[in-house]
Amino acid sequence: MKIRVGYEMIYDFPQPTPMIMVLGTHFTRASDVIVPDHLTTSPSVPITPYRDGFGNWCSRIVAPAGRLHLAADGMVRDSGLPDVVVPSAIQHAVEDLPADTLVYLLGSRYCETDRLSDDAWRLFQNTTPGWPRVQAICDFVHGHIAFGYEHARATMTALEVFNEGKGVCRDYAHLAIAFCRCMNIPARYCTGYLGDIGMPPPWAAGDFAGWFEAYIGGRWYTFDARNNIPRIGRVLIAQGRDASDVPITQTFGPNTLVSFRVWTDEVKEGA
Structure with missing residues (x-):
């Protein structure tokens, strides 16, 4: 199955504000990515990627004063199977x-x-x-x-x-x-x-x-x-x-979240 994933967030900032985001599909799903859910900003600002201590891909920006639009729209391939259940899995000393x-x-x-x-x-x-x-x-x-x-x-x-x-x-x-x-x-x-x-x-x-x-x-x-x-259809970020280790967004200054929308939709075959 194919799943369309993405988000749209709109912030208002009274002043230039550093920001960290953890928003992309996890690297363990890299082989499943059909359309990358790359972070985009409007207005456009430089984005610096890095890996944190847990291996997650993160992004750094300095949000300009005013309204900032963050968005991504991607597609991943999924088995369509539910979470694995293994009742015999042991506890380790x-x-x-x-x-x-x-x-x-x-x-x-x-x-x-x-x-x-x-x-x-x-x-x-x-x-x-x-x-x-x-x-x-x-x-x-x-x-x-x-x-x-x-x-x-x-x-x-x-x-x-x-x-x-x-x-x-x-x-x-x-x-x-x-x-x-x-x-x-x-x-x-x-x-x-x-x-x-x-x-x-x-x-x-x-x-x-x-x-x-x-x-x-x-x-x-x-x-x-x-x-x-x-x-079915869990997509790790x-x-x-x-x-506290994996906030979707971390801002280092005052701001207002104006709008927030997330989608995770199955895409019918042939679409």
Whole structure:
């Protein structure tokens, strides 16, 4: 299947303002890209690309004073299959984990493992290690949090989500990640495109999505505590310890987001 992905964001800046963006399809999907979703700006400004410490491609600009239009419109090839499910995937002993996964056992800005450890062990110590344990965490988080955009808060942490029982997709991911790490399972935050392909209507308005990956069975597997079912057409943009590592845009000065639109649409064959 082919999926059209893209976005349009309009900002107002009172003064020239540095800006970092993490917006392109992840390099692990490079072979699937049919039409690159290159970032464009209006007015045109110099764009400097770089790779961050997690391997994500990022872009730097200095936004001019006034209105700035950011956009991309690309197309990727996808298997059309739902997220992989491997119930037999084992949990690794910490001493057997690859060195590059260890950072994803540690606490981070939005995932306070030290403050959630007792609750995690109380809730999940009797679950079967490996895939069943991660799925039990997703089941709990999915049922514990009430979804609503009105609950979104930029400072919301996993502990606050646990205590308040409400949030948006990134909050589901943060709480599940924190619980996994407390149970000695490496877990990392993912951001990307996720439309409603294969889902019955009514369909939600387009948006970027947050989910997570857990390292079990010798590789990283996708989990999504918000939806809690395998989904079709997930297009990764970036990975990090939590959302603080992979904000879609990071501005270094005052601004107003005037307009925001995202699309993730299946393209019928022959189109």
